[in-house]
Amino acid sequence: MSDTETESDVDSLGPNVRQTAAELATGDRTETLLQTDGLVKQFGGFTATDDVDFSVAEGELRCLIGPNGAGKSTLLNLITGTYEASDGSIYYNGHDITDLDPHERVSRGISMKFQVPSVYGDLSVRENVRLPVQQFADGEERRRLVAEAIEAAGLTGYEDVDAGQLSHGQQQQLEIGMAAALEPDLLLLDEPVAGLDVAEREAIAERITRLNEEQGIAFVVIEHDTDFVASIAEEVTVLHNGEVFREGPVEEIESDPEVQRIYLGGES
């Protein structure tokens, strides 16, 4: 495993690396929450994810990294059901959810925050939070949960402001709040700190860590910023060309010359 290996050698490493990851997973402390099995997504002739075996344990906080076009967002969208898988299966809590509609996956406990801030700009902060909460709560309980979610997002006092008027950082906080308001077991975040300043990044990191530790929510977080990754995650999965390239502890992945090479090669 030297950094002089050619592209084809790297490809041939794939299965071995994956086996190592599987071994790690079986020796893990908790049960598997999510497992993808040979997941393939093709857009026309382009293969966005190729035979991806990816797993998340209960309560785990895992980061998903890789160069642009590695298939990270595609993988999350396959897990939520926004995209239909071309081949392979997705198991959640031991059940095959490959053919379920997105809203059915939400009701089973999978929640997602998209890459592009997608709060409802024309709706107020309160209405934005009401949308997920109204799926399962009524009356007094609904009011309480909405107020709690707004407070957790640090948006008390902004209840009646149109979400489109909030700062970028506030919108990211609101959107995480909306996803968390569904009380999920697994929360998927696609670049939650992109475009934020240092203080806002720290606030988001703290929020994620708190949700993970206090509510036991498992996370999969797509992020490029290695400092941010190191500040929240223990385990990292690296995607490259639609395949799982490496999996392991943050320090190990960070210092892996092959990972550094694909990042430098992938970004032009």
Add this chain to the structure above:
Amino acid sequence: MVNGINLALQFLDSFAFIVLAAAGLAIIFGIMGVINLAHGEFILIGAYTATLAVTQLDLPLVVAMLVGGLITGLFGVLTERVIISGAWPNYVSQRTLGRDIIEPLYDRLADSMVATFGLSLILTQGARIRFGNSINQIATPFGAISYGSFSYSTYRIVLAGVSIGLLLATYYLFTRTDFGMRARATIQDKETAQAMGVNTDRMYMLTFGIGSALAGLTGALFAPVISMQPTLGDQFLVEAFVAVVVGGPSVVLGTALSGGVLGAILATFSNLYGTFIGRIALLVAALIALRFLPEGITGFLEQVRKRRQESE
């Protein structure tokens, strides 16, 4: 004085006609991005159902009208499942061919126009084959009110009241209920709505059903005052499309405002120069509106609101 009342009544009449003609179309277009060219035939279904319910089944008029709206709503759900979303054909094809055969027509304006135009032709000809060139009409209820030499059908005033009631009900439904919350979320961003646990597929089905039911109710309400023939839907289409275009993206407010503006133009010009010139004035107004307010009245209002918020 009489002329003033005459003009006011004619305005109410035009307003009711435009709002009722446009409401169903506006909801389906605004929320699903589907232009339903069979809208006129949905009105036809409502009108025929209500009329036949009275003449064949002796149902009371109000019940017959509600039945007209209901049947059209159910037909709308069927249309949505088979043609617009393709959910039912795809269910069968998934199990026989292993793939979908219909790509949903949401937000595919031109495609949805072609598909629903086909449906429109089938329905018009189907009605002609089954019921002939006309069916017996129901009598206009409630008689007339008169001021001196001038007399006016009470039923037309009732229609104006009903149209305002329907606008308010639609407004309430889309702004004050959980359903409306989900519907607005689905319009603005389908993927996020799904991520928030909204069954967007069901939202589309219900929305199309509600839009269709409103079209059917319109047909049923106008059944006593228009002639019952297979092409009766056509006379609603111009006003409906003009109102939707002029109204802009906000479904309820847009329909109400364009109903008011266009109703005033239609009433004034019809009163002064006759119905023919009135309709021409309506189209000219639509052209002018499109030139200067390409996003419609509510799109323009929204721009003004945004600009004001930014300058604050």
